[in-house]
Amino acid sequence: MSSEQAKSQPASGTSQDVIDVGAKAHPPALYQHSRILETPFQTLPDPKQNGDDVMKDLRRTYEADGVIAIENAFSASCMEAVNNGISGMTDGTNRAFAKAFAEAYKAGTPDFTSGQKIPWLQYEANTVLQGLEDIDGAPVSTALASKVRKIMSFVPYDEAIKAVATDENLLFTVASLLDCGVDELDLFQEMALLKPSGGGREKPWHQDAAYFNLGLDAKVVGCWIAVDAATIDNGCMRFQRGGHTQGALPHFAVRDFQICDAQAPSASNGDDIVAVPLPPGGLLLFDGKTPHGTPTNASPSRRRALQFHWVRRNTPRVDPHAEGGRIEHFGGTARGLQC
Secondary structure, three states: OOOOOOOOOOOOOOOOOOEOOOOOOOOOOOOOOOEEOOOOEOOOOOOOOOHHHHHHHHHHHHHHHOEEEEOOOOOHHHHHHHHHHHHHHHOOOOHHHHHHHHHHHHHOOOOOOOOOOOOEEEEOOOOOOOOOOOOOOOOOOOOOHHHEEEEEOOHHHOHHHHHHHOOHHHHHHHHHHOOOOHHHEEEEEEEEEOOOOOOEOOEEEEOHHHHOOEOOOOOOEEEEEEOOOEOOOOOOEEEEOOHHHHOOOOEEEOOOEEOOHHHOOOHHHOOOEEEEOEOOOOEEEEEOOOOEEEOOEOOOOOOOEEEEEEEEOOOOEOOOOOOOOHHHHHEOOOOOOOO
16 A cells, blocks of 8 residues: 555545545644633542442533543553553554554555444654565554554553553443443444644544444543643643534534534634643543544644543444435535535
């Protein structure tokens, strides 16, 4: 697969090419926040120790705001182990992941919008891969490690990451938000978002549900975990607090499949835009329809994070172009709108 073959346009949010398509710079004020999100929850609820009582308060906040922050969900030592696991996948020393990625790479560009589990790396735009393939044919090496912006479908390949994704308290919390038992959870999507220093690109304002081949009423809980410290400067998350109550918003192919900049949430328009800096191990839980985004990381510090999405097991997948599919609800062009 050449660099040229890897390029495509973000027409409906499905592209996960091995090289990111890149984008022009975003407007400077696009991610200006109103305030820092309060983090009244210091740790995840423990089902063995008054977890139900804590969960009532947490759920009340989640349903009203569409997002909650838990400052000390995981320890710094746990995140150090996760960081090591991520590095093993970006530099090729995790051979099991590298081999699985090589098989996927040879098969062509994957689609993750229906919950597919395909080990994958994506690099920053303009990364040169030719001649840097490993012994299995995958473009992964120490020379490329700093250019990786995203890892997909990696949980089974590292024990520290697997321990986070299967943490008892985390699963108890997510199941409570989805109104189901822990045994009914489906880890729909797993991503590591690495946002390299010195230009790791933005993720424009969007709703995660716009990327998933699920019905409009499907409940999705997103989980974002800071592996490195997430700061204002290196691209911590910004949310429109309460924005999930608006339902599906139109998305367009601009710098990504995104909410049009002119209609994006804005502090200057009175929207409650909260920035959420977090220490390593800090965690966000958010509704699949809560608008959020992150600016370009122009700082000298990388910003690694894990991101998981859960749905209830047996949640129906819906053809994105069928009646009731996500293009009908989230596709601005399909709705006859312009950006």
